[in-house]
Amino acid sequence: MKDYLDIAVTGESPMDLSPEILKEEGIKTIPFHIAFDEKDHLDGTFKNEEMFEYFDRTGKVPQSGAPSIEEYKNLFSSSLEGHDAVLHVSMSGSLSSGYQNAVMAAREFPEGKVEVIDTRTISLGIALVALKAKEIIHNGVKSLLEAKEKAMGILGKIKASLLIDRLEYMYRGGRCSKLVLLGANLLRLKPVIEVNDGKLGVGSKYRGKRSKCLRNYIEREVNDVPDADKSIAVVGFTSTGDEEGQTIARETLTGLGFKRVLITQCNATNSVHGGPLVVGFGFLYGLGA
Numbered sequence: 001m002k003d004y005l006d007i008a009v010t011g012e013s014p015m016d017l018s019p020e021i022l023k024e025e026g027i028k029t030i031p032f033h034i035a036f037d038e039k040d041h042l043d044g045t046f047k048n049e050e051m052f053e054y055f056d057r058t059g060k061v062p063q064s065g066a067p068s069i070e071e072y073k074n075l076f077s078s079s080l081e082g083h084d085a086v087l088h089v090s091m092s093g094s095l096s097s098g099y100q101n102a103v104m105a106a107r108e109f110p111e112g113k114v115e116v117i118d119t120r121t122i123s124l125g126i127a128l129v130a131l132k133a134k135e136i137i138h139n140g141v142k143s144l145l146e147a148k149e150k151a152m153g154i155l156g157k158i159k160a161s162l163l164i165d166r167l168e169y170m171y172r173g174g175r176c177s178k179l180v181l182l183g184a185n186l187l188r189l190k191p192v193i194e195v196n197d198g199k200l201g202v203g204s205k206y207r208g209k210r211s212k213c214l215r216n217y218i219e220r221e222v223n224d225v226p227d228a229d230k231s232i233a234v235v236g237f238t239s240t241g242d243e244e245g246q247t248i249a250r251e252t253l254t255g256l257g258f259k260r261v262l263i264t265q266c267n268a269t270n271s272v273h274g275g276p277l278v279v280g281f282g283f284l285y286g287l288g289a
Contacts, residue, residue, distance in 0.1 A: 005084045005085055005137075005141060005142065005143065005144060005147070006083050006084045006085075007083060007084060007085045007086065007087050007137045007141070007144060007147055008026075008028065008079040008080070008082070008083040008085070008086045008087070009026070009027050009028075009086075009087050009088075009089065009130050009133045009134050009137065010027065010028045010029065010030070010075055010076070010079055010086055010087070010088045010089070011027060011028075011029045011030075011088065011089045011090070011126060011127075011130050012029055012030050012031075012032060012066075012067070012090060012091055012098055012126070012269075013029050013030065013031045013032050013043035013044055013267045013268075013269055014032060014043075014091045014096075014098075014122060014123060014126065014267060014269040014270055015029065015089070015091075015123065015124070015126035015127040015130060016123045016124055016126075016127060016236045016264055016265075016266045016267050016270060016280060017029075017127050017130075017234075017262075017264050018264045018265050019044070021262060021264055025130075025131060025134055026134065027130050027131075027134065028075065028078075028079055030067050030071060030072065030075045031043040031044050031045070031067070031267075032064055032065060032066060032067065032098070032267075032268075032269040033064065033065040033066075033067070034051065034062050034063070034064050034065075034268045034269065034272060035062060035063045035064075035065065036050075036051060036054045036060075036062035036063070037054055041268075043064075043267045043268045043269050044267055044268070046268070047240055048238055048239065048240060048266070048268055048271045048272075048276070049239070049240060049276075051268060051271065051272055052275065052276050055275070061272060061273070062268075062272045064268070064269045064272055064273075066096050066097045066098035066101055067098060067101060068101060069101045069104045069105045070105075072088075072101055072102045072104075072105035072106075073105040073108055075088075075105075076088070076105060076106065076109060076113075076114050080109070080113060080114075085112060085113050085114065085115075085144040086113065086114045086115070086144075087115055087117070087133055087137070087144060087147050087148055087151065088102055088106070088114065088115070088116045088117065089117045089119050089126055089129045089130045089133060089151070090102050090116055090117060090118055090119060090126075091119065091121075091122055091126055092118065092119060092120050092121055092122055092195070092199075093118045093120075094120070094199055095122060095199070095200070099116065099118045102116045103116050112143070112144055112145075113144070114144075115144050115145065115147075115148045117129065117133075117148060117151060117152055117155075119155060119158075120155055120195075120197060121155075121158055121160050121195045122160065122195055122200075122270060123160060123162065123236065123266065123270045123280045123282070124160055124234040124235070124236055124264075124280050124281065124282030125158045125160030125195055125282050127234050127264075127282065128154070128158055128160070128232075128234060128282050128283070128284060129151060129154065129155070129158070131232070131234075132151060132154050132284070133147065133151040136150045136151055154284060154287070156286075157229075157284050157285055157286045157287060158195075158282065158284060159221060159224075159225060159228070159282065159283055159284070159285055160194075160195050160280070160281070160282040161192050161193060161194045161195065161203060161221060161280070161281055161282075162192065162193040162270075162274055162278055162279065162280050162281075163190060163192055163206070163213065163214065163217045163278065163279045163280075163281070164190060164191050164192070164193055164274055164275070164278055165190060165210065165275065165276065165277035165278055166275045166276070166277070190205065190206045190207070190210070190213050190217075191203070191204075191205045191206075192204045192205070192206075192217060192221075193274075204217070204220060210244075210245075210277065211244065211248055214245060214248050214249065214252075214279060215248055215252050217279070217281070218235075218249060218252045218253060218256075218281060219252065219256065221281055221283075222253075222256050222283070225285040225286070227285050227286050227287075227288065228283060228284075228285045229283060229284040229285055229286075229287050230256070230257045230258050230259060230283075231258075231259055231260060231284075232258070232259070232260040232261075232262065232283065232284070233253050233258045233260070233261050233262070233281070233282070233283040234261075234262045234264065234280075234281070234282045234283070235249040235250075235253070235261065235262070235263055235264070235279065235280065235281050235282075236263075236264045236265065236266040236279070236280040236281075237263075237264075237265060237266060237277075237278070237279055237280075238266045238270070238271035238274055238275065238276055238277065238278040238279075238280075239276045239277050239278075240265065242277065242279075245277075245279055246263050249261070249263065249279065249281075250263060258283070266278070266280055
């Protein structure tokens with residue numbers, strides 16, 4: 001009898017890892033729902049530019065929705081077909097009903113088969129938890145709870161944020177006030193949206209050419225913590241084919257000493273709230289503490 005478990009790591013489309021990275025890492029995700037043009041779309045089945053065009057045409061922000069309990073049950077069932085157990089990493093329960101739906105679905109399975117983590121973060125912060133969980137399981141664990149507890153050990157050690165190009169999307173979606181919107185537009189500011197304890201807040205603000213703002217943003221995020229883990233950084237873009245942004249991000253992070261830089265395309269669930277030309281950035285810190 002083997003003394004370790006083969007545990008699948010699953011998540012949701014808002015972790016913003018591209019299909020290629022998910023396949024390489026062996027992580028299965030469930031798509032959120034995106035409603036626009038009077039249709040329900042599954043995240044990942046269309047380009048973000050279709051949503052951005054809808055917003056420009058109508059002034060309305062597409063609505064995102066979490067998967068149903070039944071959809072989570074199907075994800076867990078299919079994952080258990082080839083694994084002993086499932087560890088699911090979910091978007092912050094403070095921002096979405098996805099976590100609660102996943103917990104309800106997990107209760108339909110025998111004890112020790114499915115566990116759910118509220119990552120208390122969004123986007124690439126979730127991705128970092130999933131990637132770390134894969135590493136923990138690869139090194140060997142004897143129970144699903146052991147894997148969950150070890151993965152949860154990094155929840156307070158995630159630096160995840162978004163550099164916003166236009167605040168109109170967040171304003172229309174009710175995530176910032178009109179005063180903040182007008183101030184940012186007047187001064188041509190590009191604000192940073194940070195995730196703290198599962199909630200969104202405004203951090204630093206940048207002004208000037210996007211290329212300069214992006215470099216300064218990445219450098220400041222890393223330098224804000226003295227013990228940044230340089231083993232991996234993840235950067236995501238809401239606009240398709242943002243080659244300039246990708247090049248700047250990779251060069252800046254390589255110059256800062258990061259050994260592995262994952263560049264990914266953000267899915268619709270987060271892109272719908274941020275709009276085009278948004279850059280997401282995440283890395284770990286304080287792992288030795």
